[in-house]
Amino acid sequence: MSFQFELIKKKGEARAGKITTPHGVIETPVFMPVATQSAIKAMSFDQLDACGTEIVLSNTYHLHLRPGEDLIHQAGGLHNWTSYQKPFLTDSGGFQIFSQSRLGKCKINDQGAEFIDNLAGNKHFISPEDSITMQNKMGADIIMAFDHCPDGGASYEATKEAMERTHRWAERCMIQHQNSLEQKLRPEDQALFLIVQGGIFKDLRAQSVAALTQHDAPGFAIGGVSVGESREDIDEIVKYTTPLLPENKPRYLMGIGTKEDIVKAIEAGIDMFDCVMPTRIARHGAFFDKDGVRQLIKNSQYTADFKPLDSSCACYACTNHSRAYIRHLFRSQEMLAATLLSIHNLSYLIKLTNSIREEIFS
Amino acid sequence: MSFQFELIKKKGEARAGKITTPHGVIETPVFMPVATQSAIKAMSFDQLDACGTEIVLSNTYHLHLRPGEDLIHQAGGLHNWTSYQKPFLTDSGGFQIFSQSRLGKCKINDQGAEFIDNLAGNKHFISPEDSITMQNKMGADIIMAFDHCPDGGASYEATKEAMERTHRWAERCMIQHQNSLEQKLRPEDQALFLIVQGGIFKDLRAQSVAALTQHDAPGFAIGGVSVGESREDIDEIVKYTTPLLPENKPRYLMGIGTKEDIVKAIEAGIDMFDCVMPTRIARHGAFFDKDGVRQLIKNSQYTADFKPLDSSCACYACTNHSRAYIRHLFRSQEMLAATLLSIHNLSYLIKLTNSIREEIFS
Numbered sequence: 197m198s199f200q201f202e203l204i205k206k207k208g209e210a211r212a213g214k215i216t217t218p219h220g221v222i223e224t225p226v227f228m229p230v231a232t233q234s235a236i237k238a239m240s241f242d243q244l245d246a247c248g249t250e251i252v253l254s255n256t257y258h259l260h261l262r263p264g265e266d267l268i269h270q271a272g273g274l275h276n277w278t279s280y281q282k283p284f285l286t287d288s289g290g291f292q293i294f295s296q297s298r299l300g301k302c303k304i305n306d307q308g309a310e311f312i313d314n315l316a317g318n319k320h321f322i323s324p325e326d327s328i329t330m331q332n333k334m335g336a337d338i339i340m341a342f343d344h345c346p347d348g349g350a351s352y353e354a355t356k357e358a359m360e361r362t363h364r365w366a367e368r369c370m371i372q373h374q375n376s377l378e379q380k381l382r383p384e385d386q387a388l389f390l391i392v393q394g395g396i397f398k399d400l401r402a403q404s405v406a407a408l409t410q411h412d413a414p415g416f417a418i419g420g421v422s423v424g425e426s427r428e429d430i431d432e433i434v435k436y437t438t439p440l441l442p443e444n445k446p447r448y449l450m451g452i453g454t455k456e457d458i459v460k461a462i463e464a465g466i467d468m469f470d471c472v473m474p475t476r477i478a479r480h481g482a483f484f485d486k487d488g489v490r491q492l493i494k495n496s497q498y499t500a501d502f503k504p505l506d507s508s509c510a511c512y513a514c515t516n517h518s519r520a521y522i523r524h525l526f527r528s529q530e531m532l533a534a535t536l537l538s539i540h541n542l543s544y545l546i547k548l549t550n551s552i553r554e555e556i557f558s
Numbered sequence: 559m560s561f562q563f564e565l566i567k568k569k570g571e572a573r574a575g576k577i578t579t580p581h582g583v584i585e586t587p588v589f590m591p592v593a594t595q596s597a598i599k600a601m602s603f604d605q606l607d608a609c610g611t612e613i614v615l616s617n618t619y620h621l622h623l624r625p626g627e628d629l630i631h632q633a634g635g636l637h638n639w640t641s642y643q644k645p646f647l648t649d650s651g652g653f654q655i656f657s658q659s660r661l662g663k664c665k666i667n668d669q670g671a672e673f674i675d676n677l678a679g680n681k682h683f684i685s686p687e688d689s690i691t692m693q694n695k696m697g698a699d700i701i702m703a704f705d706h707c708p709d710g711g712a713s714y715e716a717t718k719e720a721m722e723r724t725h726r727w728a729e730r731c732m733i734q735h736q737n738s739l740e741q742k743l744r745p746e747d748q749a750l751f752l753i754v755q756g757g758i759f760k761d762l763r764a765q766s767v768a769a770l771t772q773h774d775a776p777g778f779a780i781g782g783v784s785v786g787e788s789r790e791d792i793d794e795i796v797k798y799t800t801p802l803l804p805e806n807k808p809r810y811l812m813g814i815g816t817k818e819d820i821v822k823a824i825e826a827g828i829d830m831f832d833c834v835m836p837t838r839i840a841r842h843g844a845f846f847d848k849d850g851v852r853q854l855i856k857n858s859q860y861t862a863d864f865k866p867l868d869s870s871c872a873c874y875a876c877t878n879h880s881r882a883y884i885r886h887l888f889r890s891q892e893m894l895a896a897t898l899l900s901i902h903n904l905s906y907l908i909k910l911t912n913s914i915r916e917e918i919f920s
Contacts, residue, residue: 279878516641
């Protein structure tokens with residue numbers, strides 16, 4: 197199957213669609229769980245599957261550092277490496293490198309990004325061509341352009357400079373993507389999405405969309421949100437930028453994942469989103485109640501509470517275990533606590549997304 | 559179903575049998591995984607089930623300290639508490655208290671054991687009646703008498719004293735077990751096993767068997783092995799003591815679980831054994847190869863080894879993941895490494911036990 201997007205139904209700006217990839221069909225809008233190091237933390241892939249997952253995101257930055265893209269390539273790509281046969285998406289590493297920049301551990305110029313890694317403290321240099329080659333070798337179904345993601349509080353000038361660099365890099369990414377095909381370094385049907393930048397400035401976002409949509413990319417992402425700007429600014433920019441993107445291409449909002457964020461993003465016309473939050477908060481003992489509000493399982497109110505985390509939820513954790521039992525596991529530092537809370541939190545957000553999809557059809 | 563044991567076949571001293579419990583049938587010989595705090599570390603109960611598990615052991619000492627037997631009783635017993643519906647066995651806490659004794663944190667007299675716990679450093683006193691009441695409340699299918707387990711290096715005199723105390727305590731345990739039934743504190747068909755002591759001294763082991771088998775207990779265990787004595791002494795004592803036990807009752811060797819131990823125990827006529835070792839070593843990155851030899855997944859020889867842990871193994875880890883991938887998970891401190899290695903190690907020992915059972919029938 198080659199990469200395709202089909203827009204099936206619109207309701208206001210909200211869209212229901214279908215992405216076809218070499219590893220199966222994804223119904224949009226879709227929430228993508230994050231397998232940072234090519235594994236979802238505290239979960240097996242069959243547990244992930246049971247949450248209703250349709251596509252998984254992995255991080256090029258982390259996998260480049262360990263075990264390295266060449267080993268994954270040697271294994272036959274991410275699907276063989278992990279044995280997970282559903283679609284994968286890899287990010288470009290740009291976001292993680294930007295995070296190092298905030299620690300003063302990164303220098304960016306037109307060539308690419310020089311940074312000190314968070315593992316061994318080694319110096320690295322990654323160009324747009326490098327990022328694409330890494331992603332080509334890892335063989336995800338969807339890969340992302342290498343972008344310059346400035347801080348949410350960056351000035352207009354700095355944001356504009358990062359955006360223009362992102363545009364120049366997008367062209368280099370596409371050239372490398374084509375070269376890798378000729379060198380047989382990647383699957384034929386690997387889709388390269390381009391990333392819109394422009395920070396909180398509407399005119400820059402419009403410029404970025406205009407510049408990038410000159411290219412016939414298979415999909416577009418909105419990057420540079422949730423990087424330190426206010427909640428209101430994020431909402432405003434997403435609402436403004438999304439409808440500017442081509443209607444016949446999937447639209448991906450990067451790094452967004454609270455219940456409120458998801459609802460607003462879909463209303464703005466977003467098709468794809470990802471976030472580490474549901475699994476990260478699970479490891480710290482937090483779970484979503486039926487209203488999507490975070491609750492802490494360690495609280496003493498759950499000591500003898502034999503009800504499930506969410507009585508309306510059909511996930512493995514909720515159909516098998518009580519709050520009291522999971523609280524005991526969490527207090528006893530049993531890994532199973534993180535597993536059960538992660539399963540529930542992912543299931544919750546995926547179910548939420550699916551129910552919004554149904555509403556679009558209603 | 560009430561508690562029953564059926565001896566089906568003997569081959570030398572080795573036995574194949576069937577234990578019927580209120581929560582289902584167990585084919586013996588059987589390896590029992592250990593859910594110390596009412597969870598198998600790094601595994602869900604469905605993953606445990608897929609390993610071929612027939613009965614699970616939980617530790618009274620740990621569960622008494624947290625969350626407490628009353629909460630588990632309130633939940634409806636261990637099966638409801640964990641939602642695991644296969645048979646449970648609880649130990650008496652005697653072994654863990656003995657471990658505290660080695661740290662100088664325990665005093666034992668005829669009344670019971672006074673000890674400082676390993677969690678909060680609080681002082682506790684547990685009598686045989688207390689231990690049985692705790693186990694009655696937690697409601698496992700099989701519970702164990704409260705025994706005095708001396709150090710493997712203890713003198714003849716000290717070992718004899720501990721043994722005689724164990725015999726006196728056994729009677730008190732049986733009385734409490736009956737009282738709890740009358741007070742409706744326990745399931746009707748809960749089986750109380752008695753524990754043979756006597757250290758490395760054959761005459762004491764024979765005396766202990768003679769004293770305890772005067773009682774019509776549903777099963778007998780050999781305790782006080784693997785507590786510091788030599789491998790040769792363990793083998794010798796197990797080989798000597800096991801055939802002395804009644805043929806029509808299940809025989810449980812406590813805390814034994816290497817491949818060699820299991821093979822020898824079954825040859826001596828043992829029906830049940832348990833050990834934390836397979837899951838504990840998994841969390842430290844060790845797995846059994848096809849010959850049952852421990853290998854370390856972090857070793858660089860596995861860097862690009864895309865074969866399963868054991869090509870002849872049908873467990874979830876071996877049918878889905880490569881050594882290279884699991885090595886990456888382990889080095890990346892992903893919990894999934896412990897999960898996969900635990901699944902494999904438990905599957906290995908259960909498969910080994912099952913294959914010996916088949917040999918008994920051949």
